[in-house]
Amino acid sequence: MHIFNTVLLAVLGGILPALAWLSFWLREDTHPEPTKLIFKSFFYGMCAVPFALVFQFLINYFVLQEKGIEYTFFTNYPLALLVIVLWAASEEYFKYKAAYLSGLKTRHNDEPIDPMIYMITAALGFAALENTLFIFWPLLAGESTTAFMTGNMRFIGSTMLHVATSAIIGLFVSFTFYKSKQIKRSHLLMGFATAISLHTLFNSFIIRAEEFTIVGFASVWLTIILIILFFEKVKRIYINRQSQK
Numbered sequence: 001m002h003i004f005n006t007v008l009l010a011v012l013g014g015i016l017p018a019l020a021w022l023s024f025w026l027r028e029d030t031h032p033e034p035t036k037l038i039f040k041s042f043f044y045g046m047c048a049v050p051f052a053l054v055f056q057f058l059i060n061y062f063v064l065q066e067k068g069i070e071y072t073f074f075t076n077y078p079l080a081l082l083v084i085v086l087w088a089a090s091e092e093y094f095k096y097k098a099a100y101l102s103g104l105k106t107r108h109n110d111e112p113i114d115p116m117i118y119m120i121t122a123a124l125g126f127a128a129l130e131n132t133l134f135i136f137w138p139l140l141a142g143e144s145t146t147a148f149m150t151g152n153m154r155f156i157g158s159t160m161l162h163v164a165t166s167a168i169i170g171l172f173v174s175f176t177f178y179k180s181k182q183i184k185r186s187h188l189l190m191g192f193a194t195a196i197s198l199h200t201l202f203n204s205f206i207i208r209a210e211e212f213t214i215v216g217f218a219s220v221w222l223t224i225i226l227i228i229l230f231f232e233k234v235k236r237i238y239i240n241r242q243s244q245k
Contacts, residue, residue, distance in 0.1 A: 018128035021124055028117070031111060033108055041098065045095060045125025046126065048098040049094075092192060095126050099119045099123075111238050112174040112175075112235075114174075115177070116167055116170035123162040172188060173191065198219070201219060
């Protein structure tokens, strides 16, 4: 019974906050996507977590050789930076793949704002399961206070990081929604480069800890504010396109 309660609390602590953020972002879409595809994107985002974990485990085993990232960060920074970049790249790739398979490749991806919606939804699914795992282990050890603090910190930190980086990729796709395939590919790559850079920067600040943690959180929230502003620009792309018809 203890295990069941622990799992239940971890799942609720991981998924409910993500769904709360999802409801906030979905309000940006004036022409809502099918509910089925939204939940599919969220679920696929959750399914992306094991793939990212396996990839990161292999990186840790073969590159770090079972040395902690904190130790390597302060003793061999170039190697640690490579690992952090690879970690970030793997998560961004699998989140994008989740969004692509669930919504981006469908006929419902028919407005410039849609790539951002699907990317953010997949990112929140990814964050939901990731947060669940981070909350589960302290709860299992009977450290409820640690679990509570972890959940709160990830609610305003890592969850928003995943939203910010995935939204950046979606933003680059949205801005080229009516462009040629070649332009779309090049901007998609630029979106990935920007997202991976922000992800790497945040993780580096968190590893440094102390005052750098605040800088990391501030960089993510500043990005979130900019993304909210860019949502309006993306909406204008569709409006301008319709007015030309």
